[in-house]
Amino acid sequence: MATLSEITDNRIIAIIRGLPPKHVLEVAQALYAGGIRVLEITMNSEEPLDAIRKVTETFGDRLVVGAGTVLDTKMAAAAVAAGARFVLSPIVERDVIQVTKDLGAVSIPGAYTPTEIYTAFKWGADLIKVFPATSPGYIRELAGPLPQIPLLPTGGITPQNINDYQDAGAVGFGIGSALVNAKQPITAQSLAAITEKARQFVAAIADR
Numbered sequence: 001m002a003t004l005s006e007i008t009d010n011r012i013i014a015i016i017r018g019l020p021p022k023h024v025l026e027v028a029q030a031l032y033a034g035g036i037r038v039l040e041i042t043m044n045s046e047e048p049l050d051a052i053r054k055v056t057e058t059f060g061d062r063l064v065v066g067a068g069t070v071l072d073t074k075m076a077a078a079a080v081a082a083g084a085r086f087v088l089s090p091i092v093e094r095d096v097i098q099v100t101k102d103l104g105a106v107s108i109p110g111a112y113t114p115t116e117i118y119t120a121f122k123w124g125a126d127l128i129k130v131f132p133a134t135s136p137g138y139i140r141e142l143a144g145p146l147p148q149i150p151l152l153p154t155g156g157i158t159p160q161n162i163n164d165y166q167d168a169g170a171v172g173f174g175i176g177s178a179l180v181n182a183k184q185p186i187t188a189q190s191l192a193a194i195t196e197k198a199r200q201f202v203a204a205i206a207d208r
Helices: 002-010 021-033 048-062 073-082 094-102 114-122 136-143 162-168 188-205
Strands: 012-016 038-042 064-068 086-088 106-108 128-130 151-153 173-175
Touching: 002 038, 002 064, 002 106, 012 021, 012 188, 021 038, 021 048, 021 188, 038 048, 048 064, 048 073, 064 073, 073 086, 073 094, 094 106, 114 128, 128 136, 136 151, 136 162, 151 173, 162 173, 162 188
Parallel strands: 012 038, 012 173, 038 064, 064 086, 086 106, 128 151
Antiparallel strands: none
């Protein structure tokens, strides 16, 4: 699947959560300028479907846009209809995985324990979001007995430790507030800072 390849090739999923709708597009542009090519817009944000639609229409194939914090099949279907190419959840919900796959999108449920991770993969998930990503050591411990399952740790990842996670076996990374802090005002200066932080993350894995 092309979307899955784009995610694993680019490895970084930038997460936009709780950002005022009027700023989503300019933040997406700032992230893109810094090298980000995969973007998650969470469904617990204000007007998330409009944001997904607007970013998708603006960037087309240049940016892979997905929906995050998807909790049920209705949310999954609405997100894909708005243009989401992947669906991320904080939980393992079999029906959400199935509907996402049936609609031709990439399924990335969230799990933590080995049993949750294996169950999600058995039910058809393409990638497993490991949340919270407590340490590279935990990813290494999971990848040992479950090497066939692609893991995408999320939470607490920085340009300084991202390669430790990659060396431990992660195939991708979800990056939220370390890239975009929705609590900060959006100004020309903060947008430039977002671009610079994105460049730092992309550069950190460029040679790997």
